[in-house]
Amino acid sequence: MSELPPSEPFVPVPPAAAANTHTSAADYERLYAESIADPDAFWAKEAERLDWFTPPTKIANWSFDPVSIKWYEDGVLNLCHNALDRHVAAGRGDRTAIIFEPDAPVGEARTISYAALLADVVRMANTLKKLGVRKGDRVTIYMPMIPEGAVAMLACARIGAIHSVIFGGFSPEAIHGRIEDCGSDWVICADEGLRGGRTIPLKANVDKALERVAVKGVLVIAHTGGDIAMKEGRDHWYDALSADVGAECPCEPMGAEDPLFILYTSGSTGKPKGVLHTTGGYSVWIASTFWYGFDYRPGEIFWCTADIGWVTGHSYVVYGPLQNGATTLMFEGVPNYPDHDRFWQVVDKHKVDILYTAPTAIRALMREGDDYVTRHDLSSLRLLGSVGEPINPEAWRWYHDVVGKGRVPVVDTWWQTETGGTMITTLPGAHPMQPGSAGRPFFGVRPQLVDADGNVLADEQDGGVAEGNLCITHSWPGQMRTVYGDHERFVQTYFSTYKGKYFTGDGCRRDAEGYWRITGRVDDVINVSGHRMGTAEVESALVLHELVAEAAVVGFPHDIKGQGIYAYVTLNAGIEPTDEIVTMLKQQVRTEIGPIATPDHIHLTPALPKTRSGKIMRRILRKIAENDFGSLGDTSTLADPSLVDGLIEERRNR
Ligand code: WT7
Numbered sequence: 001m002s003e004l005p006p007s008e009p010f011v012p013v014p015p016a017a018a019a020n021t022h023t024s025a026a027d028y029e030r031l032y033a034e035s036i037a038d039p040d041a042f043w044a045k046e047a048e049r050l051d052w053f054t055p056p057t058k059i060a061n062w063s064f065d066p067v068s069i070k071w072y073e074d075g076v077l078n079l080c081h082n083a084l085d086r087h088v089a090a091g092r093g094d095r096t097a098i099i100f101e102p103d104a105p106v107g108e109a110r111t112i113s114y115a116a117l118l119a120d121v122v123r124m125a126n127t128l129k130k131l132g133v134r135k136g137d138r139v140t141i142y143m144p145m146i147p148e149g150a151v152a153m154l155a156c157a158r159i160g161a162i163h164s165v166i167f168g169g170f171s172p173e174a175i176h177g178r179i180e181d182c183g184s185d186w187v188i189c190a191d192e193g194l195r196g197g198r199t200i201p202l203k204a205n206v207d208k209a210l211e212r213v214a215v216k217g218v219l220v221i222a223h224t225g226g227d228i229a230m231k232e233g234r235d236h237w238y239d240a241l242s243a244d245v246g247a248e249c250p251c252e253p254m255g256a257e258d259p260l261f262i263l264y265t266s267g268s269t270g271k272p273k274g275v276l277h278t279t280g281g282y283s284v285w286i287a288s289t290f291w292y293g294f295d296y297r298p299g300e301i302f303w304c305t306a307d308i309g310w311v312t313g314h315s316y317v318v319y320g321p322l323q324n325g326a327t328t329l330m331f332e333g334v335p336n337y338p339d340h341d342r343f344w345q346v347v348d349k350h351k352v353d354i355l356y357t358a359p360t361a362i363r364a365l366m367r368e369g370d371d372y373v374t375r376h377d378l379s380s381l382r383l384l385g386s387v388g389e390p391i392n393p394e395a396w397r398w399y400h401d402v403v404g405k406g407r408v409p410v411v412d413t414w415w416q417t418e419t420g421g422t423m424i425t426t427l428p429g430a431h432p433m434q435p436g437s438a439g440r441p442f443f444g445v446r447p448q449l450v451d452a453d454g455n456v457l458a459d460e461q462d463g464g465v466a467e468g469n470l471c472i473t474h475s476w477p478g479q480m481r482t483v484y485g486d487h488e489r490f491v492q493t494y495f496s497t498y499k500g501k502y503f504t505g506d507g508c509r510r511d512a513e514g515y516w517r518i519t520g521r522v523d524d525v526i527n528v529s530g531h532r533m534g535t536a537e538v539e540s541a542l543v544l545h546e547l548v549a550e551a552a553v554v555g556f557p558h559d560i561k562g563q564g565i566y567a568y569v570t571l572n573a574g575i576e577p578t579d580e581i582v583t584m585l586k587q588q589v590r591t592e593i594g595p596i597a598t599p600d601h602i603h604l605t606p607a608l609p610k611t612r613s614g615k616i617m618r619r620i621l622r623k624i625a626e627n628d629f630g631s632l633g634d635t636s637t638l639a640d641p642s643l644v645d646g647l648i649e650e651r652r653n654r
Pocket of ligand 1: 265311312386387388389390391412413414415416417418438504505506518519520521527530531532
């Protein structure tokens with residue numbers, strides 16, 4: 001394993017910011033100890049954050065070998081009820097649930113109260129019922145970052161339909177694959193999306209996807225009013241179809257283990273997996289991590305900049321804030337449109353209290369200089385959060401010093417699509433910060449570091465200073481339950497590398513102070529601007545092209561994106577490499593997966609370095625892509641060692 005630079009010095013939370021938080025250092029130690037000593041008691045208590053139609057009497061019931069995970073299994077509840085109805089019933093209907101800030105600053109912001117959002121969701125839920133959507137049906141949602149996206153998710157939760165949200169940047173081919181994989185009969189989309197002044201042809205993409213897979217109905221929300229095609233009998237305008245639906249729609253009573261949503265995510269092999277989350281455990285986990293993790297105080301405005309197409313958007317744009325009765329800001333746009341101060345202008349305009357964003361955005365904005373930040377009044381900020389990839393100390397410091405003016409704590413939250421919500425983070429009132437380190441485990445989380453052979457190097461209970469592969473040894477309520485339709489893949493992917501443990505796929509170091517510092521993926525997953533990508537997926541997209549014989553894709557360090565995509569491609573015999581082919585191949589990946597998967601470099605090579613038994617030497621390809629030619633290791637086992645010089649030569653010239 002590579003040498004990590006030493007940990008950064010601790011940065012204390014300013015006393016003013018550490019006062020009156022939900023959790024002091026002593027609270028954290030006590031609560032964490034309780035959550036480990038008696039998880040059932042701890043999670044029974046946390047479940048009281050929610051309304052249950054039938055409160056659970058069984059709390060945890062899980063095993064990692066064989067793999068079976070249940071929480072709150074005899075409880076009955078509905079997530080939408082907890083997000084909306086109970087707040088309205090308690091007289092808090094006038095509070096703002098969603099502030100919507102459109103792509104262009106000239107557009108009018110909208111605020112939607114809890115009562116109004118409930119009415120919107122009921123209308124959507126009844127419209128879905130009118131179409132024929134039933135409990136347990138899979139509903140694909142392909143929407144821009146507009147309130148109707150959240151309404152669609154909540155409406156599904158209300159009637160017990162399982163939503164599968166697809167990020168608006170994914171291609172028709174990706175939509176097709178996901179609809180087919182989960183057998184979704186229904187699609188909710190907008191006519192078009194807007195991002196950074198550009199139009200995203202959402203409905204047209206859905207139409208293309210549906211050339212290859214049939215659905216029963218498509219519900220179309222008019223957003224831009226752009227010209228789109230509607231297919232008779234299949235496609236319905238939401239406004240027209242919802243005009244006569246009733247204003248009542250009771251929440252479907254859901255068993256705690258009834259599926260809530262599927263979210264596709266990339267792994268190191270094969271097609272993206274349908275990560276399945278269920279109702280009870282996820283609800284509790286998100287309600288709890290939002291409350292403690294962001295130290296949320298009623299009345300505050302919370303802005304998570306993630307798209308609802310990713311898990312961060314599910315958990316901390318929609319479900320976490322709403323379950324806590326918070327005001328959540330939904331932003332349709334991008335950080336640098338119309339100018340590099342867009343984020344800071346939005347913070348100022350809406351007096352945002354808590355900002356939760358990704359290192360890639362921080363780095364991109366940092367590069368543009370401090371003026372963009374300092375020209376706005378950011379005094380409303382009380383807490384800053386980071387998520388999605390390791391944050392480099394330089395970006396951390398800029399976030400802390402320039403955006404937070406040194407008076408605002410920064411929390412770095414490590415988690416995954418699979419974990420539902422935050423797993424490792426400092427709590428603002430409890431812990432000093434350490435740039436680049438996520439910090440301490442959340443309640444009930446039992447991280448452990450193992451070496452390649454599974455020997456335990458360090459864990460939270462016995463301590464230890466080590467670097468290794470990060471596992472979690474005990475279940476937590478927000479854990480994914482299975483890969484939709486493929487439980488064996490769930491077992492193989494997460495529980496077979498180290499039997500009886502959940503393996504995260506991340507490398508990590510635990511230091512003497514008990515801070516956990518994520519070093520990045522140790523598998524063939526790369527993290528491009530906080531978007532997770534499987535190298536195998538990009539390779540499959542490339543080899544689909546008729547000119548391509550073989551492809552090997554690796555990540556390389558990228559100043560802004562964290563990691564970039566580097567693709568080595570060999571063409572079929574007799575094909576001359578040209579710039580046109582490179583352009584075509586980039587286009588090929590965009591078409592198959594989406595723009596976020598576009599390779600930064602396509603390196604055409606006459607052959608790939610292989611062992612004599614024909615195995616591609618990815619380690620060498622990674623080093624060359626990283627411009628690290630000095631430590632290629634042993635190349636003598638290569639079938640053709642001379643190949644490496646040519647690859648290096650070509651890389652140097654880029
Ligand atoms: C992978 C999960 C967390 C939701 C958004 C991404 C990396 C995530 C951090 C962090 C270091 C992080 C890990 C993880 N990651 N947060 N704070 N520090 N690395 O969810 O798409 O499922 O990706 O993102 O490598 O395994 P995801």
